[in-house]
Amino acid sequence: MKNTEIAMTRNRPYWRQALDENWRRLRRNPTGRSGLILLLIFALMAASSFIPPLISPIYNPMHGVDPHISHTTGPSLRHWLGTDFIGRDIFSQLLAGARVAFMVGITAAFMSVVLGVAIGILAGYAGGWADTVLMRLADMIMVMPTLLVVLMAAALFGQLSIWTIVAMIALFRWPGVSRVIRARILSLKQRPFIEAARIAGASHLRIMTRHLLPNVLPLALLYMTFRVTSAIIIEAALAFLGFGDPTTVSWGMMLQWVWKTGHMFQAPYWLLPPGICISLLTLSFYMLARAMDEILDPRLRRRGES
Amino acid sequence: MQSLLEVKDLTVSYTTPAGKILAVDRVSFQLEAGRSLGLVGESGSGKSTIGTAILGLLADNARVETGAIVFEGHNLLEADQETLRRLRWKKISMIFQAAMNALNPIMPVGDQIVEAIRVHEPEVPLTAARQRVADLFRQVGIPARRLRDYPHQYSGGMRQRAIIAMALACNPRVIIADEPTTALDVIVQDRILKTIIRLQDRFDIGILLISHDISVTAEVCHQIGVMYAGQLVEIGTKEEILTTPAHPYTRALLEAHITLSNDRQPAPVPGPAADLHRLPEGCRFHGRCRRPDANCRRQTPSWHSLSATHKVLCREAESNGN
Amino acid sequence: METDSRKDAIVLAGVTRLYRSGSRLLTARQKTIRALDEVDLNIPPGCIFGLVGESGSGKTTAARLMVRLEKPDSGTVSVLGRDMAGLHGKHLRRFRRKIQMIFQDPYQSLNPYQSVISIVSEPLSLRRQMTKDQRLDKVLETLALVGLDPPSTYLHRYPHQLSGGQRQRVAIARAMVLDPQVLIADEPTSMLDASIAVQIYRLMLKIQHRSKVTMVFITHNLAAANYLCDHIAVIYRGRILEIGPSGSVINSPCHPYTQALLDALPRFGHIWKERRFDTMLDEPRSDIPQNGCVFYSRCSKAEYSTCRRQPVLKSAGRDHKAACFLI
Secondary structure, three states: OOHHHHHHOOOOOHHHHHHHHHHHHHHHOHHHHHHHHHHHHHHHHHHHHHHHHHHOHHHOOOOOEOOOOOOOEOOOOOOOOOEOOOOEEHHHHHHHHHHHHHHHHHHHHHHHHHHHHHHHHHHHHHOHHHHHHHHHHHHHHHHOOHHHHHHHHHHHHOOOOHHHHHHHHHHHHHHHHHHHHHHHHHHHOOOHHHHHHHHOOOOHHHHHHHHHHHHHHHHHHHHHHHHHHHHHHHHHHHHHOOOOOOOOOOHHHHHHHHHHOOOOOOOHHHHHHHHHHHHHHHHHHHHHHHHHHHHHHHHHHHHOOO | OOEEEEEEEEEEEEEEOOEEEEEEEEEEEEEEOOOEEEEEOOOOOOHHHHHHHHHOOOOOOEEEEEEEEEEOOEEHHHOOHHHHHHHEOOOEEEEOOOHHHHOOOOOOHHHHHHHHHHHHOOOOOHHHHHHHHHHHHHHHOOOHHHHHOOHHHOOHHHHHHHHHHHHHOOOOOEEEEEOOOOOOOHHHHHHHHHHHHHHHHHHOOEEEEEEOOHHHHHHHOOEEEEEEOOEEEEEEEHHHHHHOOOOHHHHHHHHOOOOOOOOOOOOOOOOOOOOOOOOOOOOOOOOOOOOOOHHHHHOOOOEEEOOOOOEEEOHHHHHHHO | OOOOOOOOOEEEEEEEEEEEOOOOOOOOOOOEEEEEEEEEEEEOOOOEEEEEOOOOOOHHHHHHHHOOOOOOOEEEEEEOOEEHHHOOHHHHHHHHOOEEEEOOOOOOOOOOOOOHHHHHHHHHHOOOOOOHHHHHHHHHHHHHHOOOOOHHHOOOOOHHHOOHHHHHHHHHHHHHOOOOOEEEEEOOOOOOOHHHHHHHHHHHHHHHHHHOOEEEEEEOOHHHHHHHOOEEEEEEOOEEEEEEEHHHHHHOOOOHHHHHHHHHOOOOOOOOOOOOOOOEOOOOOOOOOOOOOOOHHHEOOOOHHHHOOOOOOEEOOOOOEEOOOOO
16 A cells, blocks of 8 residues: 555544544433523524524624614514614524623633643643642632622723633632643653653653643543633623623623613513523533533543552 | 253343354253353354353343253243242352453441341351351352452452352352353363362362363363363363363364364364354354365254264264264 | 673662652651662663562662663663763664663553654654655565564554553563663563463564664563573662572572472472572561661571672673672
8 A cells, every 4th residue: 555545544533433422422412402492592592692682683692673662662563572672672682692602702712721720731741849839829810709800800990891800710720720721740750651652752741732632632622611601601701791792792791781771670671581502501511511421421530540 | 860950942032133043052061060061162163151051141132943941840941030039049040251350349248148148048147157168168269357348459369259159158059160260271271170170079060161272171070071162063072072072163163272282283163153143054063174075065964973971063973984 | 790891781880769759648757768779780782681579669769760761869870881871862763763662551651642653653753764664575575584474464553452472572672663772671571371481582572683672671580581681680779689590599599488389389390399498577677776687577598697788799600790789
């Protein structure tokens, strides 16, 4: 066989096989399946959030005011979930909110996990003073209440944009991830295959990226799913308390508008949809993470600390 | 002699993602009191599955397809979980490979065995149980002062001996030892095997010793059974198996053994290990056999007796024997 | 082995390695274990050298020092004429390619997320001068050498798709792909079936025959050491007790510990039908002298008055030395 042909007959990489296998198990797991279905509904909502403004400018979630309405109204054919206090369509706001929730949740979780994994691998592999310094830093950040710190930052610097909020959530939520990753690295780095790589002449960077990283990726993915939930909740809380990005329609922001205009107990059609959406979306990510945990755990335990 | 434990026509299957496999295929043997039988074979030959089937500890994806395991007149395969649970340790006990996992790290070793006795024989008073454990420790060669030590204070060999003491705690009739000395070094292995030999002489216990190393079974056992790809292919007394092996696989195993003598060069068993998912037609060993003939590919071999105690599952024996 | 020590492949000179067990919260005293105690050892090039002892004897520590996974507390470890302690960073990485190692457990020594091609070509990819095609050729050649045939069918498999014996062959291929001058094998068959072990031993003999690599074979089994090695050193509690050509050590063992190791081998295929020496006590002695012979506590022949000092290696035949007062 020619060399080029050999290169062509390549199997799928092991991580792809493992991913496919776990994906199959996730879909068979009842919790995982419910989480996935819920998530799919929200993903559809987020994807279709572009449609209402195309139908008519009055369905723009931020600026589209129905010219015939100047106060909040209940559900109708024209406005399926009614309108808010200046006549904006609640349904299109809900769809836009789904998009924002996904964006905030996934970006913040992704950033915090990337940071946490990088620091966890570095601390666990390097050991010594680097480990001590990084982990003490992690401890310090871990005990700071994220919401309070972001609130104070908002109070100090005025309005925060949605991306600043995302960055701050990421910056405060990595320590938990890095602790778990570091613990795993500590056991992994004792394994002969890491020593074999050292003897083969691999540099530290190569050992960290090529040998350690793939072995902690499933764990990182699991933590990312858990982090999505907390990021969405933090953003919603910030927006509800009035420190959100005023140029973005998020579910938290919608709740804030309900509250600020005094419609808490007058307009259930306005209050309930964003509230229910926040709960269900976080629930779906949580169920997904729990199912992943169940799937990954026995495998981690079997391979684990010997 | 009345047999203590009889395995009759046992077939165990596993359901795996790649399909159903027969890990144990129609295996029969008898174990007598005060005697020991060694089961030898490569990993995947089904030898450990037989041990777990006797103890009623088969994995979730395993299923007994046919056969019977008769102990003291009862078929264990028809017994309910509660009966099996009571039999285990008390009548049929086990010695496993992973000695560390079998001991509770936060409890002194002596207390653990006292506890095991009191769980299975609640009528035994505490002092009597303690006395019994002290006797057992002496018999397996652990100094009595080590009774109060924790597992991590024991060496690997001593832990394995503590496991043997635990297995003997309730005066069982049968002991199943699955690779009891694998991963231990030669001196410790020697000690453990000596202990096992002494115990079977003294207590009239039937021992089923499972090992991949034919020299280990030869050291301890009166009888040796050789397993290949789920089947028992040859069984006989130790002398018969070592001096007049009849199955080509047994001969290959003996030749593959590294020994001290320089005049005999070890030869590896040829060919790849049997794949239970793709078993060949005819004799399962024909692909690795040194002298297969055309019929070995087509015909399933049948048992042939070479003596009252020695039989083999091979066509070659048929042509030579009759 | 009265060879010129400058030419020796590996030289350990007065090597001591201590392990300190971490001070526990409850038992405050800290224990120091001498894994290796003032060990001198010369391993000539181009031979297979056996280091034999039970677990805890220090044999694995010696191996780890030779590839510099650890550093000695005192003494020097020189490999191919270079003091390993003086090598750092890039120089160490470059030098390490000449000294490769095979580990005990092939289930732990291969990265589960790497395919065979990735495992075996990794040491090569760290050498920049090779083109991708050259690398692939080298990988295929090495896989064929270790008996994974046809090599191309193994390239894209993952460790979990291989048997224990095949994994160990991949590990050997990873070690051999760099054409090392020294290969250290730390109990390479202890996790494998007895019938597979022979295949690995034969492979090691074949490799040594072809490449003239200096091999250090670490084992607890004198029969395996006898089969593979030209020279054997028997090590116990960090000290070398007997050293010499294999035939001489096996056929006329001098040290009671070597004799005990031979006695302990199963009778099947043994050169002696019965136990011959009975030098190992079942119950260790309690009157252990300070700085005495390390084997004193378990030796049936020892006498307190003679053995309370530390014996040195003395000649017991041609190239054959033993550290015992009783010879």
